[in-house]
Amino acid sequence: MADNVRLLAVRSLMKVLPADGGGKSLREVLAEQPVLLAAERGLLADLLFGVCRHYRLLDHWLGQQMDKPLKSSARAVRLALLCGLHELWFSERPQHAVVNAWPDVCRALNAPWAAGLCNALLRKASKVNAEQISRHLDVPLRCSLPDWLWQRFDQAWPEQANDIAEAALLPPPFTLRLSDPSIEAALIEDGLEVRRGQLSPQAAYLSPPRPVQMLPGFKDGALSVQDEAAQLPALLIEVPAGGRILDACAAPGGKTGQLAEYFPDAELLALDIDAKRLKRVRDNLDRLRRNATLVVGDAAEPGNWWDRQLFDAVLLDAPCSATGILRRQPDLKWHRRDSDIATLCGLQARILDAIWPLVRPGGMLVYATCSILPEENAGQVQAFLARHGDAREDTPVEARSVITSHGCQLLPVADGPDGFFFARLRKAG
Ligand SMILES: C[S@@+](CC[C@H](N)C(=O)[O-])C[C@H]1O[C@@H](n2cnc3c(N)ncnc32)[C@H](O)[C@@H]1O
Incomplete structure (x- = not known):
């Protein structure tokens, strides 16, 4: 066998x-x-x-x-x-x-x-x-990183680069978002050890890992698999009652599910360029017993799918290098190339510029990536603010971790959150 x-x-x-x-x-x-x-x-x-x-x-x-x-x-x-x-x-x-x-x-x-x-x-x-x-x-051999990636880590985070490289070698923690807090007792009763997160009020670290379908409450939408850092961007979204939210790169729907839970009365539009992946958003929402309008489309080309009604809030969880989640997707180390980073930065900037006009005056855009490369994160936000005079940064101070010029940058932590970045941008009222 x-x-x-x-x-x-x-x-x-x-x-x-x-x-x-x-x-x-x-x-x-x-x-x-x-x-x-x-x-x-x-x-x-x-x-x-x-x-x-x-x-x-x-x-x-x-x-x-x-x-x-x-x-x-x-x-x-x-x-x-x-x-x-x-x-x-x-x-x-x-x-x-x-x-x-x-x-x-x-x-x-x-x-x-x-x-x-x-x-x-x-x-x-x-x-x-x-x-x-x-x-x-040397570190790149010992920690199995391509030279180009190690050089980028070392240049961006000279003091933390070693820890980042070593954290990428460890199996990731098994992290859940608990939609129903009472499910924690059922998990413990089922023989699981539960440690609550420190950044997201809904995060729980479980051991030993178990196929998620076998967890009590999974089929009823009481919990979902979601890293603790990935739970944070949706917590920054604020909309008035009955407001309109765009989840601009939604699949497979971790954050769409969160938004649908937090704002059951809002009009939520979940967009993704990949129809097959968007199907997973529907499955997720069905399991959570929530709803949203799903649209296949290119966020960089709103003319093809936008109904001309402004949004109160946009969550843009952009396509990125995924350098903050190498422990979850170690194959990325061998599939990505150094030249991909500039291409990804260009795509992120194009989507940001295309989506910004869809935000109402006084509304917000939360930009997020699972990258730890500054050019995709603080650098991307800095360049955006320089291009858009009607935008200001509005990331809550308590959300900051590593000091960066813009937004909140989390670096991956063994047994803790993934590497992640998010920044809230507010449009002049
Ligand atoms: C980081 S993932 C999003 C994860 C998702 N927000 C979640 O929480 O589960 C990025 C997504 O962007 C989508 N994407 C890439 N380019 C896009 C584009 N130009 N327009 C819309 N979606 C795009 C990809 O198909 C992918 O599903």
Whole structure:
């Protein structure tokens, strides 16, 4: 059973980390998997996320052991070796079981020639651990970051960059938004440990993690999976009774659900460019028993979908580098390129400029990203304020954490919130 899952992990990683670059996202590939038992799913996710998280360190060690590099046609074998290394160094599974399992996977991959090599390498690897190997390595290798990304972190946050890089290696906490506070007692009764958040009044950290569908209250909309930092931007929205709200980049709908809960009488429009992702907003709202108008459209082109009625408040949770949530999406480290950052900044500025005229005088726009790069965040807000004389910053002081020129920048915290940014902009009345 476990060997089939290991084989499945290699085949899945071939899609996420193909030899020629590019590749599908981990989420997409996991969604394509056949129905698996909980333990099988756990092993599969551990291998996929783990190899993406520690890819550079594992690949570096492997490269050092080989006299001759493996041919690119042997990509599946290489990924099997990386999976084996990951299991040895970062899982609790017995070493002998791991060392025995992976040569069989090589045979199942029609690479019987690699079985002996795999066995020898894993035996060698079992005599060391990741800490011994990492000790003398530079941060980007030790923490498995592409050089360009490490340079950006180091330049932006010279004092915190090490902690940021290390936090990206840890499995993320299991964080919920409790819509019904009384559900906390049911979670505890169900054997879960619940720690309340410190920034969002609805945040709860749960352990041990469990498939969310199996939590009491999930099907009835009493709770949702949502990081604590991601809960904060919607808390800054204020609208008069019966007001109009635009959630401009809404899918999959974490914040749409929040807005629908906070403002049941408001007219809420949830927009996203991706029709498939927008379907998830509907599922979310149905589960929460809330409603909103859903529209497929480009936020940078309101002429195609806007009804000419101004909004009291806009939430723009913009497409971004997602550098604040690498622990949740470690594949992004290998899919993003340095040049993507300028492209994303351009898109964010275009959407901001296109959406601003839709805000009524005296109304607000909350800009948010799950990025920790200043050019997408404080820098983006600064440039926006310079372009729009009728805008002023209005982020509540208590919402600030790391000191930045504009908005509130949160950096990722182990066992705490993701890296996130938000700023509230007010239009002259
Ligand atoms: C960070 S996610 C939003 C997360 C969402 N607000 C939540 O809380 O669940 C960014 C979203 O922006 C959408 N998007 C990207 N470009 C867009 C555009 N030009 N117009 C509208 N939506 C866009 C993406 O499809 C993606 O769903």
